[in-house]
Amino acid sequence: MDFRQTAMVIDVPRQDLTVIDLFAGCGGMTQGFVDAGFTPVMAIEMNPHAAATYAANFDPDLTHTLCADISEVATADIPAADVVIGGPPCQGFSALGRQKKDDPRNKLWMEYVRVVRAAQPEFFVIENVDRFMASGEFELLSHEVDKGLLKDYEIRTAVLNAADYGAPQRRKRTIVIGSRRGQPTMPNPTHGRKATLDRAPWTTLATALDGIPFRARSSGPLPSNDMNIFDQKIAGPFTMEELHFGRNATQLSRDRYEVIPPGGGRFDLGRERPDLLPPCWRNKPTGTSDVMGRLEWDKPSVTIRTEFFKPEKGRYLHPQWEQARRSEQVNRVITHREAATIQTFPDHFLWCGTKTEIARQIGNAVPPVLARALAEHIANELVGTIPKSLSA
Secondary structure, three states: OOHHHOOOOOOOOOOOEEEEEEOOOOOHHHHHHHHOOEEEEEEEOOOHHHHHHHHHHHOOOOOOEEOOOHHHOOHHHOOOOOEEEEOOOOOOOOOOOOOOOOOHHHHHHHHHHHHHHHHOOOEEEEEEEHHHHHOHHHHHHHHHHHHOOOOOOEEEEEEEEHHHHOOOEOOEEEEEEEEOOOOOOOOOOOEEOOOOOOOEEOOOHHHHOOOOOOOOEOOOOOOOOEEEEOOEEEEOOEOOHHHOEOOOOOHHHHHHHHHOOOOOOHHHHHHHOHHHOOHHHHOOOOOOOOOOEEOOOOOOEOOOOOOOOOHHHOEEEOOOOOOOOHHHOOOOEOOHHHHHHHOOOOOOOOEOOOHHHHHHHHHHOOOHHHHHHHHHHHHHHHOOOOOHHHHO
16 A cells, blocks of 8 residues: 555545645645645745745645745735644754754744634644754743733644654654644554554665666756746756666765665774774774664655764665675665655645755654544534635
């Protein structure tokens, strides 16, 4: 069974339930909600490349996509919706961002609150890094729920692993669900490390990447098509197949890749071929084992980040490796297409922007299968009543 089709299907009329996506990126959250039967009525994304990708997939006539700073969107222009979703930028308090508590991006969650107040949804969903619950911003959000602008809502917060909902990727994120219908709950996991009576086993890379050719075209320019959108020219749209390209690695890099087995990393390189170690690794015998790491067919991927195309950034070498048959090794980093597939974007998804911009969109996205699990869970709370979008 296609891992992207394992989520529960419920009978929700597509036009009944509406959603607003804030900080929408390329639309990973929207994809999951659309798959669950929701209709997007507004999306706000400041990055024009990501906004173009969103529009290419969900709004080709630009009826609801705004490429704008959310703080510049007038409250009067915000429509009513059944659900508001989004992930305010997290760099300010993520581990990778060194917890810059004064980062102005941390305050963008107040703009999220403003939209919720205007749209009056029955539910809202916030997605963020797993450290979000330890941040001062989360404390302020909790205060708004207790006594402030969101006092009509109750919230439930949890760190969810996308692998537990069918994604072939171990990706932990904080999810906050707010509800005006009493204490909300989180969707039950559908997958686990091992199969049980009520859970399928985690989706492996063998399942996720099945059918994608081992051979990728060499790195080079993307096709020359572009689009005029948001008063500028943006490259694209490109198909998933057009994103199946590799890097032009040096011979030294390819020699390093050849030594590293599935599950291995730079420490294997030091044991097998210390002559291939760069000085910075040779002089640092401890540290993360994911660097220059190779993925494994029988497991989910590590978290896909924005620089997955750089093996020095994590465990992103292709899982195909045979020690005894080197001709059957795939000694390259995963392609943009493979990364997007691991993130559970459908094969028909379109992409806009430069290679680097598209990689950023892929790495920043919410896996659509996780978003779909949230959407279906919320839809189950909404069906059987007259949605706000139909009662006006």
